[in-house]
Amino acid sequence: MMNLGSMTVHQDCDDCPIRHRAVCARCEADELQLLEEIKYYRRFEAGSHVIWSGDKMDFVGSVVSGIATLTQTMEDGRTQMVGLLLPSDFVGRPGREGSAYDVVATTDLVMCCFRKKPFERMMETTPAIAQRLLQMTLDELDAAREWMLVLGRKTAREKIASLLSIIARRDASLNFNSSDGGLTFDLPLTREAMADYLGLTLETVSRQISALKKDGVIVLEGKRHVIVPDMARLMEEAGDDSDGGLLA
Amino acid sequence: MMNLGSMTVHQDCDDCPIRHRAVCARCEADELQLLEEIKYYRRFEAGSHVIWSGDKMDFVGSVVSGIATLTQTMEDGRTQMVGLLLPSDFVGRPGREGSAYDVVATTDLVMCCFRKKPFERMMETTPAIAQRLLQMTLDELDAAREWMLVLGRKTAREKIASLLSIIARRDASLNFNSSDGGLTFDLPLTREAMADYLGLTLETVSRQISALKKDGVIVLEGKRHVIVPDMARLMEEAGDDSDGGLLA
DNA sequence: TGGTCTGCTTGATCTGCGTCAAGGCGAGGT
DNA sequence: ACCTCGCCTTGACGCAGATCAAGCAGACCA
The missing domain is CATH 2.60.120.10 (Jelly Rolls)
Incomplete structure (x- = not known):
């Protein structure tokens, strides 16, 4: 049940349960x-x-x-x-x-x-x-x-930004898909699943994603594909102080 | 950083960091x-x-x-x-x-x-x-x-009840202070600390404690000493399905 | 080509909790 | 006996997010 934390992966073996x-x-x-x-x-x-x-x-x-x-x-x-x-x-x-x-x-x-x-x-x-x-x-x-x-202290907008930046970071560490300067990834979750993760309703999730899009923090292609033009901006929206945040 | 979970304590040694x-x-x-x-x-x-x-x-x-x-x-x-x-x-x-x-x-x-x-x-x-x-x-x-x-899904009242029942359970497993049928313990936290634990404000904590008192779920002696006349009732208020909940 | 279904968006309204503000109570000090 | 200070309570009000409701878009299928 390891999750949300990136970890050092031993390159030689990529399907072992314990990567060390x-x-x-x-x-x-x-x-x-x-x-x-x-x-x-x-x-x-x-x-x-x-x-x-x-x-x-x-x-x-x-x-x-x-x-x-x-x-x-x-x-x-x-x-x-x-x-x-x-x-x-x-x-x-x-x-x-x-x-x-x-x-x-x-x-x-x-x-x-x-x-x-x-x-x-x-x-x-x-x-x-x-x-x-x-x-x-x-x-x-x-x-x-x-x-x-x-869950305890962030606003809905900060919660969404937090989730996006975690997924973006996880995704970036697995694949290397920062192409045109903007980081890019597919949302692996439905709006409802995101709501369950964030302690929100799916309507609020939808509204806040729309708001972040309108404000240029993210760009959406379809409903699931996300482009982050400025990762630092996204993390600022998330209220993250530290750059990495999630421990090595 | 072990917290919230009760654990089996080896009776012969009570100040060792690893009780096994x-x-x-x-x-x-x-x-x-x-x-x-x-x-x-x-x-x-x-x-x-x-x-x-x-x-x-x-x-x-x-x-x-x-x-x-x-x-x-x-x-x-x-x-x-x-x-x-x-x-x-x-x-x-x-x-x-x-x-x-x-x-x-x-x-x-x-x-x-x-x-x-x-x-x-x-x-x-x-x-x-x-x-x-x-x-x-x-x-x-x-x-x-x-x-x-x-933090994500419970109401303020349920949050308070959850915290009280966790403290009551922890306390009861250390001391054995279920005297007159009603469980009894001292709150180790200020209202503000409780608020920080529950993702609430201290005013809301205060109000909900008053409400639980008014409804007879708990009895207060002073501001910190709590009597729980009916533990099952408290856990019901907490929204806990399982009796033990918090794993052995 | 239309029908249905699932996932998503958007609007209108409601409400639980936050915010701001004014005391109350008990302990400790002088 | 009074003051002060930390902790707590209670009230009035506002707002972020929940709830209720309607409709859209794309995938899949007949």
Whole structure:
């Protein structure tokens, strides 16, 4: 469940759940055997549930391609997204039985999975794995806290700008698509999903996106393709003080 | 920076930063020496900063007594509390240079600290420490996400009820003060601090507390002492579906 | 070519909470 | 006994964002 934080990616292996030389199945010959034995891929269609809140979760893994969301729902239907899973993000809880959240594929999704039990056994015998997971979890915790500030104290316009700048930054670190000076990316979320992430309604999301467009902070091609002519401007709109903000 | 989640406490040792037999200085003779060497206590006055956001943090540790808060602040002064540190909670980031947040003592505070470098060395040689920290961090992540739902989707009244029920639960698990059938505790936070935690203003906090009092959900003795005649009722007001909610 | 469906936009109105402002209450000091 | 200061309460008013409602645009299908 690693999300929102960019991380250093070891270039040689791009579908391992834990992207670090010390624990990567492709890199360390002596660990390869065990990891490969318990490794498998799963494919999910856009809109399908990867796991339901409360269900038993017998695997851990990471997103290879596509996008998934982590959401909580109250009995009356109010829902809050608590995590956004982009390629390379980790899903799962070694040492936990069930999932506390719904994990939903918002696009077609491929995940690289490990059965949980053997993975946990590996964690015990290979300390570097736990340490790597600890670092990833700390990153996620920072991201979650960053998001608490967004949810608790930012205006609707700032919330939208925050979300856009996070997606832009994540996207830019995966692909390298800053072409004509302006950063460019596709929104992976519907207006409703954005609203659930930001604690807003979809109407407010729509209005604020229109406002940012009118003010020239962003340019839209269609409804999903976004061009950011001036990233610094966008981050200013987001109320971000620091340039990077989201920790390395 | 463990907060909001209750955890199993090993009864024999009540001031060790990591409350688990396998890594506790008082329990494991062979580790005692190293831990004791780098262990020391620090005292903070109510209102003083334990660490400033951005400052270098050369220790990790845990709260022995008193209460501290974790807060983020925007340039214009808007602040959001992102964590509440009660006794037994852990503070610090093995593997990180600085702190991303202000840590402030809201009451007089005693912490049990370890210098970071030696602690990190211990983490490498004693795998159980990293694994224990991972579990604690996962708990904290769950708590942060629980709080995202509170911040993003709950009404002011529900927010107050959520905070009260979390404090009540935490308090009850430390002391055993359910006397006359009604649960009882002291608010460790000012109205303003509660507002910063809940993404509200202090006036709204005050009004909603008055409203809960008027409706008989809570009874106040003075401004800080709270009696909860019916915990189930309070949790219903909080919009909590599950009974425990906050994970073990 | 039209029909439907899903995602999105925009307008009108309502309301929960923020903002501004005026005290109240209890602790500690002189 | 009085003053002050920090913390809290309560009231009046305004506004950002929710709610209700109507309609648009593109994808897909028959």
